[in-house]
Amino acid sequence: MVVGHEPRRGAGTGVGGxxxxxxxxxAVAAMRDAVLRPEVTAEQMPAPQRIAPYAAALAGDVDVDGEEVGTGRLVLLHDPAGNDAWDGTFRCVGYVRAEVEPEQAGDPMLAEVAWTWLTEALAAHHASFRAASGTVTCVSSTxxxxxxxxxxSAQVEIRASxxxxxxEIGRHVEAWGELLCTAAGLPPVPDGVSVMPSRRGHRGPGH
Structure with missing residues (x-):
């Protein structure tokens, strides 16, 4: 995959240097080397500025038989001076949106279950985390x-940081990829089965 990384204006030595x-x-190298499931296509996106001195960003889609069934993005923020709200110098900010069955959108437990998709994905990839927060939104349309x-139709949206x-940045990227697949309804990869990275994920300038 290709990772976009930009310093905030006033940070670093300027464009090109x-x-x-x-x-x-x-951390950016770890994002680039993360192994995602073959259903996930990830590529760089413009990293947000003014939130932290440094940021790297990925956009991802889940495709099954040529149909997009989920989409999301992951932003890695870094402040060398630390941030009290983060309780650290790095912060992951993730977003996932996927189609769900219309009857699922009315399930009062869906939001709680969707949040566990994130925590379970992080645990499955042995990605240690703290100070988690976020929202789950369920929307149905008739x-x-x-x-x-x-x-x-119905969708579930997960916004979390x-x-x-x-x-452990690579593990967190892989957990985000797993969250994308879970939200999109894909079954988990069985224990003992190696994940082959998607070659489609290696896109962008120079690829």
């Missing part, structure tokens, strides 16, 4: 009038 802290450069023939260990 930005000097990233070694810890951040190592068409009327001239659109009455369209089937009802958490503080990772600096030396």
């Amino acid at each position: 930005a000097a990233f802290p070694a810890e951040f450069a190592t 068409s009327f009038g001239g659109m009455a023939d369209e089937e009802p 958490w503080t990772p260990e600096a030396d």
Whole structure:
């Protein structure tokens, strides 16, 4: 995959000569080397500025038989001076959206279950975290009038942030990829089965 990383204006040495802290450069390399499931296509996206001195960002889609069934993004923020709200110098900010069955959207337990998809994905990839927070939104749509023939639809959206260990960034990227697949309804990879990375994920300038 290709990872976009940008310093905030005023940080680093400017465009074309930005000097990233070694810890951040190592984290970006770990993002790039993370192994995602073959259903996930990940590529760089513009990293947000003004939130932290340094940021790296990924956008991802889950495709099954040529159909997009889930999408999301992951932003890694870094402040060498630390951030009290983060309880650390790094922060992961994730977003996932996927289609669900319309009847699921009315399940009062869906939001709670969807949050466990994140925590279980992090645990499955041995990605230590703390200070997690976020929201789960369930939306259903029913068409009327001239659109009455369209089937009802529903989506679940997960927005979350958490503080990772600096030396485990790759595991957090892989957990985010797993969250994408779980939200999209894909079964987990059985224990003992190696995940083959998707070659489609290696896109962007120079690829």
